[in-house]
Amino acid sequence: MNLNHLNLQQREAVQNINGPMMILAGAGSGKTRTLVSRISYLLEEKNISPFQLLALTFSNKAAKEMRDRIGREVSCDVGALQITTFHAFCAKMLRTEAQYLGLSKSFTIYDGSESKAVVKTILQRRGISQKDVSPFEVLYFIEDLKNHGHYPDRNMEGKDYTVDTADMFFDMYLDYERELHKANALDFGGLITAVIQLFEKFPDVLLRYQERFHYLLVDEYQDTNRAQFDLVTKLAQIKRNICVVGDEDQSIYSWRGADIRNILDFEEVYNDARILKLEQNYRSSKNIIEAAGAVISRNTQRKGKDMWTDNPEGESIEIVECHSDKEEAEFVATQIRELSKDKHPYDEMAVFYRTNSQSRLIEDALRKANIPYRVVGGIKFYERKEIKDLLAYVRIVVNDKDSLAISRIINVPARGIGATSLRKIEDEAVKTESTMWEVLQNIVDNPEEYKHIRLTTRVKSSLSHFVQFIHDAKVAMNKGDSPSDIYEKLLHESGYYEMLRASKDYESMARIENLEELGNAISQFEEANPKLGLLEFMETITLDTSVKGEEGEEDSGEVSLMTIHGAKGLEFFYVFVTGTEENVFPSYRSLESGEEAIEEERRLFYVAMTRAMKILYITFSQGRMLFGQLKFNGPSRFISEIPNKYYRWKKIGGGYQDRSSNFDSDDDSKWDNFSDPIYDEPVYRVESSPSKKPESKYQKGLRIVHGLYGEGKILDCEGPKGDERVTIQFKDGAKKKFMAKFAPLTVL
DNA sequence: TCGACGATCGTTTTT
């Protein structure tokens, strides 16, 4: 096998197949190429059976790419190769081993919104108002436990994680787990912890898998959480051929439980581990790589890599300062136009932002400029209400214990079964320890015995119809009707289609189209997998949330818009990083929560920078509408962390001095709302008081004039010289806070 | 049961 296309380190990563190894693969270092070669090498040179390999990734996209590329390189049967996501791997194993854990093979997988719904019902049942305890908080607590590999009776000794069983939330967690078990369901985290449980309670099962997988590979290792680490460690225990690949500088999911310690402590866990660094970047210009390197070097939580490149120096980074968010978007559009005039195709360009809500203005500007674009991410197809509704019907048919699905659609479309009736049915289910489906069946089949559930005749007759058509669909499924036939049946007999057709508004029409699209998806699935049924279809879509795939999305001739999180793993010739302002990027939340969070934001910034191959534009705006208010946040600290020599700074429109007049002529209605920043607390606490600060020109008590508010007095001033935040009391009594260098202030 | 209306409160989201 020819490995000449690889550099020295890459080759070592390929050929060093035995024992634990961690590959620290920097951005653009040819990671996928290396991994693909490694697997090919194992298969072709070392004659390892595909059956004995396991490669775990985080996204379906990554798994698919790797599989495709290996398929092209290798002649042996790739079909048996396990290259899959953590979650899909676990789901598959749990379906085969379901009986051990008292699950049925047909368990459903709950996504985040369904988990949240379960938490809500638990809170309700306990009579806790959502105002007092937000379901989100509870869910976060539960996820945190699961991220650390906890399951209800797990002994966490020696796990470096303490569980407070006295916490009221812990009780709710137990409730939650019971609820899911009753529904024959698992959430995302539960897929992982259930496998850990399986391994710990049934060592013989574990042994089977340990002996099967001779070679383990974990991609995006920096994003693993403790549970996943546990799982992999267990699997690798006997053969010890575990290769993990990651980049601590691209760890941007710690808020989702990714534990950077998995990387930082790898050598402690495997003391004979080999550590390899892939530090040559093949993607970006020298300017970009060195600038990004300078920024990330400020982080303390790293193993430390020094990326370098043989690529040419390239263009300077463009830092672009705009007046308003609108103007920023217009700049992006104009610049894209320019690039396009120079014959650069649109699909080589991407616009990044920190939060999804920022896409709106960019979209407006691009649309106005007639630039084709697509928004990557955002509202996903399978998260749309109508899709979730129909899928809830499907879920009931597949797994009638799924009471959550029943509650979701029992009155959609309206059947006159309101909250009160639903409550009665749920109560009965809890009381008799049965599922809602059983209760419904009983009410319909033995109305006499169930008279104590006081339901109106109208409700009873609706229920009867509901039970009947679900039952029919189940029968159809069992006798082998095709998934798409069953889907059509549900769509029409539920009355859902009719409900949408009846209301003729634009929105309903779009929904009908989506439901037809769902039908197509099912038909396609059916054709591709004739042996599989609705259950498997459901699993694919809950575990693969990729956006409704239009064919040929690769070279679409469109500019890509996405959050930076969504951009990880991608590359573009021309990249715009927008909204690079304090409180936006880094986000105000991270600023509030301290240095670790800021380091993660810095990694995010690093990821953004290193997506660019040729030209990197970093834009920010002096003023920005946030939560309906105009804010002056000032440029992001990350901009100041880029050494001067790598960038050119460009101001769009006028300078600071004539700002207020510019503002006035810009868009009057908008600036009418001009008001103080909402983040009144000092966000800069962290670095606000070095021992000797140079004298600020904004002293307390000083009288000033503000371009818009008029005359006032400085009440307080904090922050270093040149970067002060001043609190000013105006003549009308209003107190407002500004960043001095951006506010139109004149000292009197 | 269901809609309308006002209060509230805002990241990121591979699975």
Add this chain to the structure above:
DNA sequence: CGATCGTCGA
């Protein structure tokens, strides 16, 4: 600003 949620009245 805008989505989401809870309350209230018909």
